Amino acid sequence: DGGITQSPKYLFRKEGQNVTLSCEQNLNHDAMYWYRQDPGQGLRLIYYSQIVNDFQKGDIAEGYSVSREKKESFPLTVTSAQKNPTAFYLCASSIGPFYEQYFGPGTRLTVT
Amino acid sequence: DAKTTQPPSMDCAEGRAANLPCNHSTISGNEYVYWYRQIHSQGPQYIIHGLKNNETNEMASLIITEDRKSSTLILPHATLRDTAVYYCIVRVSNTGNQFYFGTGTSLTVIP
Numbered sequence: 001d002g003g004i005t006q007s008p009k010y011l012f013r014k015e016g017q018n019v020t021l022s023c024e025q026n027l028n029h030d031a032m033y034w035y036r037q038d039p040g041q042g043l044r045l046i047y048y049s050q051i052v053n054d055f056q057k058g059d060i061a062e063g064y065s066v067s068r069e070k071k072e073s074f075p076l077t078v079t080s081a082q083k084n085p086t087a088f089y090l091c092a093s094s095i096g097p098f099y100e101q102y103f104g105p106g107t108r109l110t111v112t
Numbered sequence: 113d114a115k116t117t118q119p120p121s122m123d124c125a126e127g128r129a130a131n132l133p134c135n136h137s138t139i140s141g142n143e144y145v146y147w148y149r150q151i152h153s154q155g156p157q158y159i160i161h162g163l164k165n166n167e168t169n170e171m172a173s174l175i176i177t178e179d180r181k182s183s184t185l186i187l188p189h190a191t192l193r194d195t196a197v198y199y200c201i202v203r204v205s206n207t208g209n210q211f212y213f214g215t216g217t218s219l220t221v222i223p
Contacts, residue, residue, distance in 0.1 A: 004155075035213075042199075042213035043156070090155050100146065101211060103155030 003027065004104035006091050011109045013085075021076045021107045023091030032074035033092040033101060036060060043090060049074055050097050078109065085111045116200045121218045124194075130187040132217050134200030137181040144203055145176060146211065147185045149196040156199065156213065159185065190221045 004025045013019045023032065031050045035043040045058030049068040063082025068074050074093075078085045088108050092101040117135040124130040136145065146161040160167055160174045162183075167174045173186040187194055199216040 006155075040215070042215055043211070088153070092155075100158045100161060102158060106153070106155050108153070 004091060004093055004102060006089075006104040006107050008107060009105065011107055013109070013111050015111055016080045017111075018077055018079050019085075019109065019111075021078065021089055021091075021109070023074045023076065023104060024072055025074075025091075025093045025104075026072060027093055027102065028071070029093035029095055029102075030071070031094045031097050031099075031101075032068065033094075034058075034064070034066065034074070034076045035090045035092065037088040037090060037106075046076065046089075048097075078111075085109060116202055116214060118198070118200050118214070118217045120215065121220070123220050123222055124187075124190045126192060126221050126223050127189055130190040130194065130219060130221070132185040132187075132198050132200075132219065133182065134184070135182045136200070136202045139180050139202050145174065145180075145183050146201045146203060147172070147174065148199045148201065148211070148213070149194075150199070150216070151193075151196045159198075190219075192221050192223065195219060195221045 007022045033048040034046040037043050044060050046064050047058055047066040049055035052071050055066050055068050063079055065077045088106050090106045091104045094101045144161050144163050147159040148156040150156045159171050160169055162174045176183045197216040197218050199213050201211050
C-alpha cells in the first residue's frame, strides 16, 4: 500500500525542548515538503527537498531544521528557537518539483 | 503565482451536484489550475488539475472558462463524506516547490 506516513498523530512537548516529526513515503517520489497550518489558515511552506542530500528553505524556515539522507524519509526538527511551534504539521511528496503533491495525515504538535 | 478568490462557504444537498467556483482573473498562460480538499484534521487530498481544457477523473470534473479567468469544480453526486474545505490553486508548472493554499471554500453536504 503506497503512501505517506507521519508519526505520531499527536505530540506534546514542553517549551524549550527540541522535537522531531517523522515523515516517510514509499511512493518513490524525489521531492518532499514540510508545511505548517495554523487554525483557520492556509498552509505555509517550511522546507522542501527536491532530491536526496539537498533541501531548501521555504517561507518560514526559522526555528526548524530538516535532513534528507534517504529518498524515503524527510524528518523535521522543531527547535526551541521556534517561537510559536504549536501547529498542525503536514508532510507532502511529489514525483518531482513540477508535479502535484500528495500529503500525509499530519502531526498535531502542542507545546506548553 | 496568480491569486484566487473563492466563496468562504457553500452548502449542497446530498446526492446533488456541488459546483464550487474559483476566480483567477490574473492567471498567466503557463499557470495550471489545481484543486485540493482537506477534511477536518487530515492532510489535503489532490483532486484534479488542468491548463485549458476541461478535465474529468473519478472524483470530479474541472471546467475552465475559455478566457481562463475562472473555473468550477464539480462533484457530480455529493455525499456526506465530501464535506471539506476545497482549495483552488493556480501555479506555474515549472516553478516547482510549493502550492499556495489560501482559506478555500468550506463545503457542507446536507443530508
